[in-house]
Amino acid sequence: MMRCKFIGIMALALVAATGSARAADRLVVGFSQIGSESGWRAAETKVAKMEAEKRGIELKISDAQQKEENQIKAVRSFIAQGVDAIFIAPVVATGWEAVLKEAKDAKIPVILLDRGIDVKDEGLYLTVVRSDAVYEGQVAGEWLAKAATGACNIVELQGTVGASVAIDRKKGFEKIVSETPRLKIVRTQSGDFTRAKGKEVMESFIKAENGGKTICAMYAHNDDMAIGGIQAIKAAGLKPGKDILVVSIDGVPDIFKAMADGEANASVELTPDMAGPAFDALLAFKANGTVPPKWIKTTTRLYQPDTAKAEYERRKDLY
Amino acid sequence: MTRRFLPLLTTTGVFVAGYLLCMAEFHNFATARVACNLLTDNAYLGITAVGMTFVILSGGIDLSVGSVIAFTTVFLAIAIGPLRIPPLMAFLIALAIGAAFGAAMGAVIHALGIPPFIVTLAGMFLARGASFLLSTESVPITHPLYAMLNDLSLPISGGRLGLIAIVMLLVFLAGGILAHRTRFGANVFALGGNPASARLMGVPVGRTLILIYMLSGGLAALSGIVFSLYTSAGYSLAATGTELDAIAAVVIGGVLLTGGYGYVFGSFVGILIQGLIQTFITFDGTLSSWWTKIAVGALLFSFIGVQRLFQVFWSGSGDVDTA
Numbered sequence: 001m002m003r004c005k006f007i008g009i010m011a012l013a014l015v016a017a018t019g020s021a022r023a024a025d026r027l028v029v030g031f032s033q034i035g036s037e038s039g040w041r042a043a044e045t046k047v048a049k050m051e052a053e054k055r056g057i058e059l060k061i062s063d064a065q066q067k068e069e070n071q072i073k074a075v076r077s078f079i080a081q082g083v084d085a086i087f088i089a090p091v092v093a094t095g096w097e098a099v100l101k102e103a104k105d106a107k108i109p110v111i112l113l114d115r116g117i118d119v120k121d122e123g124l125y126l127t128v129v130r131s132d133a134v135y136e137g138q139v140a141g142e143w144l145a146k147a148a149t150g151a152c153n154i155v156e157l158q159g160t161v162g163a164s165v166a167i168d169r170k171k172g173f174e175k176i177v178s179e180t181p182r183l184k185i186v187r188t189q190s191g192d193f194t195r196a197k198g199k200e201v202m203e204s205f206i207k208a209e210n211g212g213k214t215i216c217a218m219y220a221h222n223d224d225m226a227i228g229g230i231q232a233i234k235a236a237g238l239k240p241g242k243d244i245l246v247v248s249i250d251g252v253p254d255i256f257k258a259m260a261d262g263e264a265n266a267s268v269e270l271t272p273d274m275a276g277p278a279f280d281a282l283l284a285f286k287a288n289g290t291v292p293p294k295w296i297k298t299t300t301r302l303y304q305p306d307t308a309k310a311e312y313e314r315r316k317d318l319y
Numbered sequence: 320m321t322r323r324f325l326p327l328l329t330t331t332g333v334f335v336a337g338y339l340l341c342m343a344e345f346h347n348f349a350t351a352r353v354a355c356n357l358l359t360d361n362a363y364l365g366i367t368a369v370g371m372t373f374v375i376l377s378g379g380i381d382l383s384v385g386s387v388i389a390f391t392t393v394f395l396a397i398a399i400g401p402l403r404i405p406p407l408m409a410f411l412i413a414l415a416i417g418a419a420f421g422a423a424m425g426a427v428i429h430a431l432g433i434p435p436f437i438v439t440l441a442g443m444f445l446a447r448g449a450s451f452l453l454s455t456e457s458v459p460i461t462h463p464l465y466a467m468l469n470d471l472s473l474p475i476s477g478g479r480l481g482l483i484a485i486v487m488l489l490v491f492l493a494g495g496i497l498a499h500r501t502r503f504g505a506n507v508f509a510l511g512g513n514p515a516s517a518r519l520m521g522v523p524v525g526r527t528l529i530l531i532y533m534l535s536g537g538l539a540a541l542s543g544i545v546f547s548l549y550t551s552a553g554y555s556l557a558a559t560g561t562e563l564d565a566i567a568a569v570v571i572g573g574v575l576l577t578g579g580y581g582y583v584f585g586s587f588v589g590i591l592i593q594g595l596i597q598t599f600i601t602f603d604g605t606l607s608s609w610w611t612k613i614a615v616g617a618l619l620f621s622f623i624g625v626q627r628l629f630q631v632f633w634s635g636s637g638d639v640d641t642a
Contacts, residue, residue, distance in 0.1 A: 030604065060604020068457075068550055069558070070597075070608070073360045077601040080352045081345070094459035095552035098469045118459060 027286070028058045030078030031087040031113075031275070035066045039252060039319035040272055044089070044114065046318055048275035055279055068092050072099050079106050085282050087275065089113040100124040109285060113274040126285065127292040129278045131270050131300060133165050137172025137221075139268045139302050140247050144217055145180045147245060147265065152216040155205045156188035157198050157229055159221035166190070169221045169249055186215070191225040198228025206236045217245035223255035223267055230263050241265055251303060253315045259308035269301045272318070322633065326573030326581075326626060330588045333618075337595050345602045351478030353598065358484035361594040363388065363546040364564055365487040368572075368586045369494040370538035371565040376498065377531050378511040378578025379435035383424065383442030384539040385561035387417050389554070390450040391543025396458035396553025406464045414540045420446065421536020425529035435532075443562070450555040457554040465551055483545045490538065495583040507531060511578025567615050568593055571622050575630075592618065 029052065036042045045061060052059035060083065062074035068091050078086050079102055086108055090096065096117045103110050104124060112128040119125075144154070154177070159166030170188075177183045187205050191198040198220060206212035212233065218240075220226035226248035233240040240246050240263045248255060251269030258264040281292040303311060342349045358365075367384045374381045391413045398409040424442050428435050472479040498504040506527045509517040518524050542561075547553055572589030574581025596614045600606050 030601075058604075060601070062601045062604065063608040065608055067559070068552075068554065069363075069546070072550065073356075073597060074601050076356050076360060077353075077598055080347070080350065080356050081602055082347055092457040092552070092554060094457045094554075095550035097466070097551055098549075120461075 026056060026058050027085070027283075028060065028081075028083045029085045029087060029279075029282070030060045030062070030074070030081070030083040032062050032064060032071045032074040032078070032089070034071075034089050034091045035063055037066065040250065040270070043272035043315075043318045044274055047273045048087075051273065051276040051279055055283065057279060059275075064091060066091055068095060075099050075103065075110075079103055079108060082106075083108060084286070086110045087113055087278055089274075090115050090117050093118045097121075097124070109282065111278045111282060113278060122294060127278075127281055127294055127296050129274045129281070129296045129298060131298045133168030134172040134175075135297075136249050136268045136270065136300050137169040137174075138176055139172075139300055140169075140219060140249060140266070141173040141176025141180075141183075143266045143268075143302055144219065144245065144247055145176055145183060147247075148183065148216055151182050151184070152245075153184055153186045153209070153214055154217045154219055155202070155209070155215055156185050157191040157201055157218065157220040157225040158188060159190065159193045159225075161190050163193075166193075166221050173219060185219075191220070191228065193222050193224060195224045195228035195231075198225030199232045200228075201225075202229035202232035203235070206232060206238075212236050212238050212244065215244050217247065220246075220248040223248045223250040223252045226264060226267075227254055227258060230258060234263075251301075251311075251315075253312055253319050256303070256308045256312035256315065259303070259305040260312060262305065265305065267303050269303055271298050271301075274298060322629075326622075326629065327585045327588075329625060330571060330573050330585055330592070330622070334588050334592050334595065337592065337599075341595065341599050341602070344599075348602065351476045353478075355475060355478035355480045355484065357591060357594045357598060358487065359479075359481040361590045362481070362483040362487040363542045363549060363558070364561060364568065364593070365587065365590045366490050366538050366542040366545060367561060367565045368568045368590050369490050369583060370535035370542075371562075371569050372494065372572075372574055372581065372583050372586045373498065373507055373531050374435070374535050375566070375569050375574050375576060376511045376578055376581055377507045377528070378514070379428070379528075379531065380439060380566065381421075381424075381435065381442075381532065381535045381539075382439040382562050383420070383446055384535065384542070384565060385558045385563075386443045386446035386450070387420060387536060387539035388543040388546050388558040388561055389556065390446045390453075391417060391540045392547040392550070392553035392557050393450040393453045393458065393555050394553070395544065395547045396460050397453055399460055399462050400458060406462055410544050413544060414537055417540025417543070418533045418537035421539070422529050422533035424536070425532030428532065429525045429528045439532075447555070453555070454553070455555060457552050459552050460547060461551075465548060468548055469551070483548055486541075486545060490541070491583060491587050498583045503527070503530065508579055511575075511580075513579070564593060564615075565590075567619055571615075571618050573622070573626070575626060576623070 033045055049059060064070035075086055086103055097119055100110055110125040112125055114130050116128050177185055189201050191201045209215045218229050220229055226246055230240040233244050246264040247266045249268040251267050255264055255267045277296050284290040394413055395409050398404040399406050424438050428438050468482055471482040506522045509522050510527055568589030569586045570576055571592055572585030574585055593615055597611050600608055600610055
């Protein structure tokens with residue numbers, strides 16, 4: 001008993017010492033991140049930290065290890081801490097109603113990053129910051145329409161079947177192709193967003209298309225599949241980037257390396273900077289109550305070989 | 320007497336010290352809200368841990384509970400959603416499935432003499448696989464009863480003790496009485512202490528074993544109901560690894576992994592310690608969440624070490640640990 005009391009007194013003394021030292025005027029944001037399953041995800045977390053520092057915001061990050069229950073726990077814990085805002089990159093779309101209601105009751109604004117959720121009442125969150133995947137496909141298509149001068153047979157490596165990103169990136173690209181009679185998608189198949197599957201599917205495309213001679217361009221829904229596809233093109237004795245044009249989406253470091261080596265032609269970036277626009281929206285909301293649009297679209301940029309080397313250097317430590 | 324309580328006291332001491340440390344570190348930790356969250360957020364784990372306590376007390380192990388939770392959530396989502404079964408009815412069916420599943424595993428363990436580790440490992444794959452069969456995607460539960468049950472709570476000075484936390488506390492209470500005050504409880508301890516002498520003492524080994532795993536399966540299903548309330552959804556990937564968290568909580572709580580010694584209350588403190596570590600890490604906000612696992616691992620090691628020391632020191636002292 002004596003010892004317990006002693007610890008208690010010590011603890012209280014510590015509370016008094018540290019409690020007052022805390023700066024009260026800094027904005028505190030809790031960020032419930034899905035995990036660190038991919039390079040892009042890790043980059044998103046790193047950029048969020050950098051962007052918070054830039055604006056003098058204290059960012060508390062909780063990695064949910066891909067588990068929704070951990071995310072809910074983290075959000076509830078952020079509410080208990082009385083943070084000024086909560087960012088969530090939701091691992092699944094369902095099951096957010098109760099905890100978001102709690103945040104709303106505590107008057108803590110919630111901003112979703114990178115993915116949307118299914119809730120009946122959209123007022124439960126302030127806004128969602130994510131890219132426009134249809135537009136990404138469109139940008140890739142527009143680049144190809146300019147780059148390919150004559151008639152062009154395109155092969156397409158799709159993402160995972162049913163994934164909303166894959167559906168949207170296909171839709172945007174197809175829109176441009178249908179508007180440009182010179183362009184034609186001759187083969188399309190899923191490469192599951194992975195390098196290995198991308199390579200495999202591209203190998204079969206090359207076999208089917210007269211050893212690749214009749215293919216003018218390859219469009220991949222992500223960079224990883226494009227890198228796999230490039231390997232398949234090289235293995236078939238063709239030159240990727242020259243004999244077959246290569247365009248893909250995401251902007252991971254390796255595709256910039258490929259572009260610098262002349263093996264890829266263009267990549268549409270899915271920016272890992274989701275937190276930056278979210279911070280700006282939050283600051284405006286806190287300062288004068290400006291309600292942001294329900295969907296803040298991140299900027300979509302096309303990168304080409306001319307800047308590839310510099311971009312690779314800039315990114316290689318981020319991912 | 321004090322000797323018998325020593326592991327429990329150590330655990331409780333660690334928890335209290337940890338809580339004070341957190342209060343010292345974070346200025347807004349000492350609120351009813353944080354305490355209520357600790358109970359509400361770990362409700363599903365706590366309920367499973369009660370079942371696990373019985374299983375481990377009897378010298379067994381149940382690896383299937385996490386999968387049973389996932390199965391229950393998906394089952395409920397589909398039963399209440401597309402099948403339009405009234406929620407309370409669906410709860411009862413889920414509990415019955417969980418209990419029957421557990422009882423079947425208990426029967427196999429007893430009848431075929433296969434180690435519980437193997438049987439429940441098979442059960443783990445079966446239940447997880449079955450939930451994928453029902454749905455691979457997360458299915459939302461939108462029944463109004465869910466919103467109502469989620470709103471039910473006991474307000475405690477700024478905090479809200481949710482319904483699921485209350486359910487967990489009741490389960491712990493009932494579990495404590497069942498383990499320490501009934502014939503069945505005494506049988507469980509006897510079985511864990513020494514199965515051969517338990518049989519000689521007239522303990523109905525088969526029946527007790529089946530009942531233990533039935534209890535664990537039933538509580539896992541209850542935990543699944545609580546989990547589905549917590550997330551308002553059914554997801555076949557839910558609660559992966561919960562069985563291991565529950566085992567960790569039970570062992571940290573001072574229950575001997577070989578069986579025969581421990582308290583249900585210890586498991587309660589065990590889940591609180593795990594929850595506390597998690598809360599500390601979110602409050603800190605700069606540490607990687609994986610430190611939770613590292614801290615729990617370190618705690619497990621030290622507690623098992625301490626238990627072993629106690630055993631060595633007391634062996635032959637005549638103080639038989641049958642609680």
